[in-house]
Amino acid sequence: MQSIQDQIHETSSQNIVVSVDRIFSGSARLDGDAIVAFVRSLCHVSMDELNSNSPRMFSLLKLVEISYYNMGRIRLQWSRIWEIVGEHFNKVACSPLQDVAFFAVDSLRQLSMKFLEKGEFPNFRFQKEFLKPFEVIMKRNPSSTIRDMVVRCVTHFVDSQAKNIRSGWKNIFSVFQMAAADMDAQIVELAFQTCTHIVGVVFDRQFASVLDSFQDAVKCLSEFACNAAFPDTSMEAIRLIRQCAKYVAEKPQIFRDHAGEDLINVSEEDRVWVKGWFPVLFELSCIINRCKLDVRTRALTVMFEIMKNYGETFSQNWWIELFNVVFRIFDNMKLPDTQIEKIEWMTTTCNHALYAIVDVFTQFYDEIPEALVDDLYCQLKWCVNQDNEILAKSGTNCFENFVITCGQRFTPHIWERTCACILEIFRSTLPEILMIWRPDVESSGISAHKETTVPERTDSSFDYAAVESASSQHNRMALAGSAISVNSSTSDQQESILSNRLSPTNSIERLSKTQSDYHLFQILTIKCVVQLELIQTIDDIVFYPSTSKKEDLHNIAIAQALANASSGQQNLAYFTHLDDTRDDHGMYNNMHFDQLLLLIDCLIESHMFARAFNSNHEQRNLLWKAGYRGKAKPNLLTQETHSIACAFRILFRLYTDPKRNDSMDVLKRRILKLAHTSLEYYVTLQSESHRDAWTSVLILIFTKFLKLNEDRFKYFSGDIYSIVAEIVVFDLKPELRYILREFLLRVGRVFNVNSD
Numbered sequence: 160m161q162s163i164q165d166q167i168h169e170t171s172s173q174n175i176v177v178s179v180d181r182i183f184s185g186s187a188r189l190d191g192d193a194i195v196a197f198v199r200s201l202c203h204v205s206m207d208e209l210n211s212n213s214p215r216m217f218s219l220l221k222l223v224e225i226s227y228y229n230m231g232r233i234r235l236q237w238s239r240i241w242e243i244v245g246e247h248f249n250k251v252a253c254s255p256l257q258d259v260a261f262f263a264v265d266s267l268r269q270l271s272m273k274f275l276e277k278g279e280f281p282n283f284r285f286q287k288e289f290l291k292p293f294e295v296i297m298k299r300n301p302s303s304t305i306r307d308m309v310v311r312c313v314t315h316f317v318d319s320q321a322k323n324i325r326s327g328w329k330n331i332f333s334v335f336q337m338a339a340a341d342m343d344a345q346i347v348e349l350a351f352q353t354c355t356h357i358v359g360v361v362f363d364r365q366f367a368s369v370l371d372s373f374q375d376a377v378k379c380l381s382e383f384a385c386n387a388a389f390p391d392t393s394m395e396a397i398r399l400i401r402q403c404a405k406y407v408a409e410k411p412q413i414f415r416d417h418a419g420e421d422l423i424n425v426s427e428e429d430r431v432w433v434k435g436w437f438p439v440l441f442e443l444s445c446i447i448n449r450c451k452l453d454v455r456t457r458a459l460t461v462m463f464e465i466m467k468n469y470g471e472t473f474s475q476n477w478w479i480e481l482f483n484v485v486f487r488i489f490d491n492m493k494l495p496d497t498q499i500e501k502i503e504w505m506t507t508t509c510n511h512a513l514y515a516i517v518d519v520f521t522q523f524y525d526e527i528p529e530a531l532v533d534d535l536y537c538q539l540k541w542c543v544n545q546d547n548e549i550l551a552k553s554g555t556n557c558f559e560n561f562v563i564t565c566g567q568r569f570t571p572h573i574w575e576r577t578c579a580c581i582l583e584i585f586r587s588t589l590p591e592i593l594m595i596w597r598p599d600v601e602s603s604g605i606s607a608h609k610e611t612t613v614p615e616r617t618d619s620s621f622d623y624a625a626v627e628s629a630s631s632q633h634n635r636m637a638l639a640g641s642a643i644s645v646n647s648s649t650s651d652q653q654e655s656i657l658s659n660r661l662s663p664t665n666s667i668e669r670l671s672k673t674q675s676d677y678h679l680f681q682i683l684t685i686k687c688v689v690q691l692e693l694i695q696t697i698d699d700i701v702f703y704p705s706t707s708k709k710e711d712l713h714n715i716a717i718a719q720a721l722a723n724a725s726s727g728q729q730n731l732a733y734f735t736h737l738d739d740t741r742d743d744h745g746m747y748n749n750m751h752f753d754q755l756l757l758l759i760d761c762l763i764e765s766h767m768f769a770r771a772f773n774s775n776h777e778q779r780n781l782l783w784k785a786g787y788r789g790k791a792k793p794n795l796l797t798q799e800t801h802s803i804a805c806a807f808r809i810l811f812r813l814y815t816d817p818k819r820n821d822s823m824d825v826l827k828r829r830i831l832k833l834a835h836t837s838l839e840y841y842v843t844l845q846s847e848s849h850r851d852a853w854t855s856v857l858i859l860i861f862t863k864f865l866k867l868n869e870d871r872f873k874y875f876s877g878d879i880y881s882i883v884a885e886i887v888v889f890d891l892k893p894e895l896r897y898i899l900r901e902f903l904l905r906v907g908r909v910f911n912v913n914s915d
Contacts, residue, residue, distance in 0.1 A: 183224050183225055183228065184224075184228055186225050186228055186229060187228045187229050187232075191232075191236045191239065194229060194232075194240060195239050195240060195243065198222070198225060198240055198244060199243050201218055201221060201222055202218075202222065202243055202244070202247040204218045205218035205219045205221075205222060205247065205251075206247070209251060209254065209256075209259060214256060214259060216259065216262055219259075219262070219266070220266075222244055222247065223266045223269070223270065225244075226240070226241075226244055226270050227270070227273065230270075230277075234283065234285050237285070238285060238288060241288060241289060245288070245289070245291060245292050248263050248266070248267055248292045249292050249295040249296065249299075251263040252264050252292065252295075252296040252300065252305070253295075253296060253300045257302065257304065257305070260296075260300065260302065260305050261304075261305065261308065264296065264305060264308050264309060264312065265308075267292055267293065267312070268312040268315065270289075271290060271293075271312070271316060272315075272316070272319070272320065274286070274289050275316060275320040275323050275324060275327065276320065276323060277323075278323045278325075279323070279324075279325040279326060279327075281325075283325075283326065284326040285326070286324065286325055286326045286327030286330075287326040287327060287329055287330060289327070290316075290327045290330035290331070291330060293309050293312065293313060293330060293334050294330055294333045294334055294337075296309055297309050297310075297333075297337045297338070298337060303341075303343050303346065306338070306341065306343070306346055307343070307345060307346050307349070309334060310334065310335070310338050310349050310350050310353075311349065313330075313331050313334050313335070313353070314349060314350075314352075314353045316331065317331065317353055317356065317357060317361070318353075318356075321357075321361050322365065324368070325368055325371075326371065326372075328368075328369050328371070328375070328376075329371070329372045329375050331357075331372075332354075332372055332378070333375065333379075334350075335350045335351075335354055335379050336375075336378060336382045338350035339351070339379060339382035339383040339385075339386055340382055340385075340386060341386075342388055344388075344389070347383075347386065347388075347389055347392060348392075350383075351383055351392050351395070351396070354376075354379060354380065354383070354396075354399065355395070355399060357369070357376065358380075358399045358402055358403060359399075359402070362403075362406055366406060366410055366413060367413050370413060370414070370417050371417075373403070373434060373435065373438065374434065376403065377400060377403055377438045377439055377442045378438070380396045380397075380400050380403070380442070381396070381400070381442035381443075381445055381446055383395075383396035384396040384397050384400070384446045384454060384458065385445075385446060385449045385454075387450070387451060387454075390453070390454065393450065393454045394454065394457055397443075397446065397454070397458050397461055398461075400439060400442060400443060400461065401461050401464070401465065403439055404436075404439045404465045404469065407431065407436055407439065407469075408468075408469050408472070411431045411435070411472070414431040414434050414435050415428065415431060417430065417434070418430075428474065429474075429476075429477075432473075432474075432477045432480075436469075436473070436477065436481075437477075437480065437481075439465065440462060440465065440466075440481060441484055443458045443459075443461060443462040443465075444462065444484045444485065444487060444488070446458035447459050447462070447488060447508065447512075448487065448488070452503065452507055455508055456507065456508070456511065459488075459508065459511055459512055459515065460511075460515075462485075463512075463515040463516075463518070463519060466481070466519050467518065467519060467522060470519065470522065470523045470526070471523070471526070473523075473526065475526070475527070475528045478523075478526065478527045478528060478531060479528055479530070479531065482516075482531055482534060485512070485516060486534065486538055488509065488512045489509060489538055489541055489542070502547060505545060505547040505549075505550045506547060506549050506550065509550055510549060510550055510553050513538070513539075513542055513553050514553065514557060516535065516538070517535075517557040517560055517561045520532075520535060520561060520565070521560070521561060521564040521565055524564075524565045524568055525568065529570065529572070529573060532573055533576060536558075536576060536577070536580040539554045539557060539558050539580070539584075540554070540580065540583060540584055540587070541554075542554035542557075543555060543558075543584050543588060543689055544584075544587055544588065546678075546681065546682050546685060547685070548684070548685045548688055551588075551685050551688065551689050551692075552688060552689070552692050555584070555689060555692040555693055556692070556696075558580070558584075558696060559696040559699050559700060559704075562577060562700050562746060563699065563700060563703070563704070563745075563746065566700070566746040566749050569749065571751070574749070574750060574751065574754055575754070578750075578754045578757050578758065581693070581696075581697065581757075581758065581761060582757060582761055584689070584693055585690070585693055585761045585764065585765060586764075588686045588689040588690055589686065589690065589764070589765065589768055590683045590686040590687050590690070591768075592679065592683055593683055593772055593782065593793075594771065594772060594775065594778060596679070596778075596781070596782065596785075597781065598784075598785055676785060676786075677786075680785075680786070680787045680788075683787070684788070687795065687798065690765055690769075690798050691797055691798055691801065693765075694762065694765060694798065694801045694802045694805055695801070697758050697761070697762065697805055698801075698805045698808070699745075700745065700746050701745050701746060701747050701750070701755070701758070701805075701808075701809055701812075702745040702747065702808065702812075703744035703745035706744075706745065707804075707805070707808060710808075710859075711858075711859065714855075714858050714859060714862045714898075715858065715894055717862065717898075718858060718895070718897045718898050719893075719894060721897040721898065721900070721901055722893060722894075722897045747809075747812060752813070752819060752822055755809055755813060758809065759809050759810060759829075762802045762805050763802070763803070763806055763833070765802040766798070766799055766802035766803045766806065768795075768798075769795035769796075769798040769802065770799050770840065772794075772795050773794050773795055773796060773799055773849070776792075779792045779793055779794065780792065796849065797852075799852075800852050800853060800855070800856050803833075803837060803856055804855065804856050804859055806833065807830075807833065807834075807856070807859060807863065808859070810829055810830050810833065811830065811863045813826050814826045814827070814830060814871075815866075815867075827874065830875070831875060831878055831879075834860060834875065834879055835878065835882070837856070837860070838857075838860075838879055838882040838883070838886065839882060841853055841857065841886065842882065842885045842886060842889075847890070850889060851892070854891075854892045854894070854895050857886075857895055857898075858894060858895055858898055861895075861898045861899060861901075861902050862898060864876065864902065865898070865901060865902060865905065869909060872905065873909045876902070876905070876906045876909065877906075877910070880906060883903065886899065887899055887903075
């Protein structure tokens, strides 16, 4: 009897189960509003079950079943259902109970597989909605086990349903992007392997279906590259970004034909940039700004390789947007905070980027908008004015390379901007503090002097008298016809400061002052180096690199040849032979007369400053005792001689150019004045080493005079003859002595002083 009752009870229970199942299976027959209400209620019951002391997953399981039963509904109804169910799974999958979370993720996986099998119509986004819970779980659940499971689920979708995925790619790349930042090696490795498969295989087979998510794919790879815990993965991720660039280059028509919702107002041509090139190049720039040296160097190399390989297809507005991104590398706000990292960044990344930018400009100069040249010059000036010698020198070298390579294609406006840039760099790097520094001047005083501005010249000629006055008085310096003088109250301030600093209580202040001076001396040294580099840059731009060195060597050879020749008319052949020998690889022929005069003025400014400093022995002693420039008294001899030599070269080149005949009077006056002041300065020099440094300059000057025709030679030689007579009393180098002998002999012939 008991067994019969048990059978009746079992049969009754089975009937109840079947009846209950019919409720859920019959939910497919409910209308749109009814099914939404039913699902919402079931979610509430499920949450109550899971939050009880003895959690149950019955209602959660039934939610999965309902999802299966109703998956055939029209997409709009299904979207309303999934909005509720998906949110419930988001909460359940983030449960602290791992079994519950595991079941929720596994249920999502099964539902997603079923849903993805149906595919997706064009312009629909239901896959994106359906797969959204995987993103939420990956973001909110801290459990590495659950996160690993999410990555495995998504990997399974890619492996088995890639051909059916459309809008769901966005969710997939979002999950992998979060996995890329993980510290769990297993999660990172699995996610990256799948991304490698997508880029290498899926992109190749069905690129059009992934196009909407191309930007997400590149951003995902960028995140892998920025995970410092996995350097090998970082390098490989950059390689995949490079491969993405190859797809953009090979399949531009797919981008043009694709008109997504966000591209309605974008032209077909610009779609290639907006959806293809820009994401690739932007993410590479992000890697550069975020990563350590080896990774960012690789990203920098790849970014510029892409520009060089595919830049010919870029339109002008693309270049403008691109360099807005590239120039962020030099953004002060993005530089590292610590001094060591900042130095490393400038010496490596900024330096590398600067050369690469100039390479791109020279390669695509005709395609790049002219307005970007101003931006390039701004970056070059920024580099030159940094407290980093390597970067500062690179700035001048890159400037020179750019002008020499592209100068023949410059418009008059660009030449004006180029010369203005040279002037700005010259003035900003002139080491003015050398002339006014005092051991006990407070930093505020130094800053005040450093910020002193230089008034603009109203005349194209340089005020030699002002500088000579500065040189003789030793208490001021001349810049463009003006003098910067030390405040008369400085000495009183120094005495007060000195008495205070002798106190033991001020040891910290003394240490701070020493460190401040050391840093200041470093800056001044860099400015001196840049001045020399800039002088050489002007010489190389106007005459082409190595031309002036060859000329100097040839002048020495002429002087040595004169030593072995008898005096007389035949020696003139050594000079007339090279009268018309010109190396036109430089930019001389492309520059306007006024622009060349501007460069000459820059050179003379630099020369006069160096001259004033070299003559100021008191100031040099102060700097030497303070530790500036090591064991010997600091000097600017190279700056003094190289600048004046370059100025003479340009002046004589202009003077002997038949195309500049309309400016002969101006040039004659400038040459004569500069020669006169230079030779007068030479005879006042007390140091033999200082005079020796001028030997090559004097050889250049007199060789240039000897190459002139009779009338021109007569004009100049008569004016400087008396100074030459004073020069010959010095113990001169043999080469200079023979050149002067030839000069005096020719003077005799021109003025009919001797029988020859």
